Amino acid sequence: MDFIDLRSDTVTMQTKEMIDAMIHAKVGDDVYGEDDSVNELEKYAANLVGKEAGLFVTSGTFGNQVSILTHTKRGNEVILDDSCHIIQHEASAGAVISGVQFRTVESENGILDPEKVLSKIRTEKDIHYPETALICLENAHSLGKVIPISIMEKIYQGAKKYNIKVHLDGARLFNAATSLNVDAKEITKYCDSVSFCLSKGLCAPIGSVVCSDADFIERARKNRKIMGGGMRQAGYMAAPGLYALKNMTKRLHEDHEMAKYLAKELLKIPGVLLNMDDVEINMVFLKIDTKKDIKKLREFMLKEGIKISGPDLNIFRFVTHYFIRKEHVDKTIKVLKDFLG
Ligand SMILES: *Cc1c(COP(=O)(O)O)cnc(C)c1O
Numbered sequence: 001m002d003f004i005d006l007r008s009d010t011v012t013m014q015t016k017e018m019i020d021a022m023i024h025a026k027v028g029d030d031v032y033g034e035d036d037s038v039n040e041l042e043k044y045a046a047n048l049v050g051k052e053a054g055l056f057v058t059s060g061t062f063g064n065q066v067s068i069l070t071h072t073k074r075g076n077e078v079i080l081d082d083s084c085h086i087i088q089h090e091a092s093a094g095a096v097i098s099g100v101q102f103r104t105v106e107s108e109n110g111i112l113d114p115e116k117v118l119s120k121i122r123t124e125k126d127i128h129y130p131e132t133a134l135i136c137l138e139n140a141h142s143l144g145k146v147i148p149i150s151i152m153e154k155i156y157q158g159a160k161k162y163n164i165k166v167h168l169d170g171a172r173l174f175n176a177a178t179s180l181n182v183d184a185k186e187i188t189k190y191c192d193s194v195s196f197c198l199s200k201g202l203c204a205p206i207g208s209v210v211c212s213d214a215d216f217i218e219r220a221r222k223n224r225k226i227m228g229g230g231m232r233q234a235g236y237m238a239a240p241g242l243y244a245l246k247n248m249t250k251r252l253h254e255d256h257e258m259a260k261y262l263a264k265e266l267l268k269i270p271g272v273l274l275n276m277d278d279v280e281i282n283m284v285f286l287k288i289d290t291k292k293d294i295k296k297l298r299e300f301m302l303k304e305g306i307k308i309s310g311p312d313l314n315i316f317r318f319v320t321h322y323f324i325r326k327e328h329v330d331k332t333i334k335v336l337k338d339f340l341g
Contacts, residue, residue, distance in 0.1 A: 004328040007309040009172075009201040009255070009282060009321040017247070018204065018240035027235035030056075031225070037235030041242045045209040048245060049173070049194055050185035053217035055210045056238055057229055060085070060171045063195030063208040065093045066227060067167045068134065070220040071193070074099035076133035079120045081107040084138045085169055097227065101130050109278070110141030114154035121162050135159050138169040139187060140176040144283035144317075149180065149187060156190035170196040171208070175281040178252040192216070201252055201282055202244035203322050206237045248322070255282035258320040258329060265333045271340060282320045290340055297339055304335045 005011045014022075028034030042054035057063045064086050068078065078094065080086055082104040086094065094100050105116050122129045135155060139147040156166050168191035170176070170184075177184040188194045193212035198204035210220055224230060231237075256279075263279045266272045266286055274286040288294055294311055301308050310316045318332075 003305050003307045004324065004332060005307040006318040006320070006324065006332065007307050008319050010199060011307075012199075012201065012203040012321050012323060014203060014205055014240055015322075018243050021239040021243045022205075022236050025235040025239035027233040029232050030234045031230045031232060035233060035235040035238070037242065038238040041238040041245070042209065044242055044245060045196075046211045048184060049188040049196070049211045051188065051194070051211035052214040053212065055217050055220050055224060056231075056234060056241070057195075057208050057210060057224060058206060058231070060169070060195060060197045060208045061090050061093065062224075062227070062229055063197075063210045064090065064136070064167070064169050065097050066220050066223050066229070067193045067195055067210055067212075068094050068100060068136070069098045069223045069227070070216060071165050071167060072098050072100050072133045075101070075130055077101045077103050077122065077130040078134045078136060079103045079105060079117055079132060080136040081105055081110060081112050081138065081141075083107060083110055083141075083143060084136065085142050085171065086136055086138075089142075100133075103132075110138065110143045110145040111147060112137070112151060112155065114151055114158060117155050118158040121159070121164060123162060132162070132164055134165050134167060136167045136169060137191065138171075140172040140179065140281045142171070144278060144281055144285055146176045146179045146280045149182070149190065152187065152190040165192040167191060168194040170194045172197070172200060172281060174249040175201060175252055175256070178249075179256060179280045198241040198244050201255055201321050202248040204237075204241040204244040204248075207241050209241070251322075252282070255320045255322070255324070256280075258282070258324055258326070259284050259318075261326065262318060262320060262329045262332070265329060266336070269333070269337055269340065284318045284320075286316050286318070287314055288316070288340070292340060297336075300339045301332075301335055304331075306332055306335055
């Protein structure tokens with residue numbers, strides 16, 4: 001990488017092993033179910049999260065949306081956190097594709113109160129009411145927080161009583177598992193379906209996998225076709241994804257440690273405000289109290305070869321990943337100090 005890129009873990013490039021996996025992938029027509037690499041990825045992924053079957057999709061958004069489409073009927077209600085990715089960053093796809101109504105619940109930095117969530121379930125039959133069909137959770141949350149398993153369990157068990165399904169947006173599921181120091185299965189026990197990204201911190205080029213029971217995946221496979229997501233020789237993308245699941249999930253703690261190191265060094269700079277306890281995965285959120293025009297920071301950093309995004313409502317988000325090493329953090333700190341004078 002030519003730049004120190006702290007914008008996101010989606011910017012990660014592929015390792016040599018992944019390129020090799022692509023070149024040597026055994027492929028076929030996946031719409032006919034004949035792509036060995038896709039089949040192997042789907043099977044491995046499902047097993048990894050303790051579900052019966054998997055479905056390879058093009059993106060995290062696709063994974064969430066095909067899951068919502070499969071879990072719901074038009075006019076159903078979906079309960080979810082006000083700050084989650086499905087609400088904030090998926091361009092109303094649930095309304096466009098599935099025709100569902102979203103009912104949001106406010107959370108504490110992504111941490112939902114189970115009682116508040118469950119109280120939104122519509123239990124009475126009334127012609128005015130939509131039918132609640134689904135609750136969506138997110139772990140790790142895109143605000144950088146890891147949701148305690150006990151909270152997921154309470155919501156899942158509560159929803160079950162009303163036969164309401166739970167979908168987990170696990171774009172960064174393996175970051176959550178790493179942070180909690182548990183097997184991913186311990187988290188996905190408390191959802192009916194899960195979608196996780198291969199192309200974020202895991203460094204694969206493209207794709208997410210949706211996992212659930214076999215019947216759900218069969219229906220989701222048809223819905224993926226309806227959404228135009230039936231791919232042919234997709235094994236070229238599945239093979240590096242499989243490599244990523246087997247290998248890159250085991251090193252995410254390095255990114256988390258790097259984020260902690262970055263946060264610790266940032267805190268030494270006068271004016272930087274952040275909460276060390278909030279650094280649970282590979283993300284650092286910070287505010288900078290300064291007389292300087294903070295909107296100029298991005299340009300200043302770029303001239304020094306560092307890419308950042310924001311600020312978003314005065315908050316910056318720095319993300320560590322495979323391509324961010326200690327010397328990159330040290331340079332970032334130095335450049336930020338230079339900017340602040
Ligand atoms: C990145 C992300 C997604 C969507 O991923 P895309 O591949 O960009 O569509 C979904 N949910 C969360 C929490 C994410 O961070």
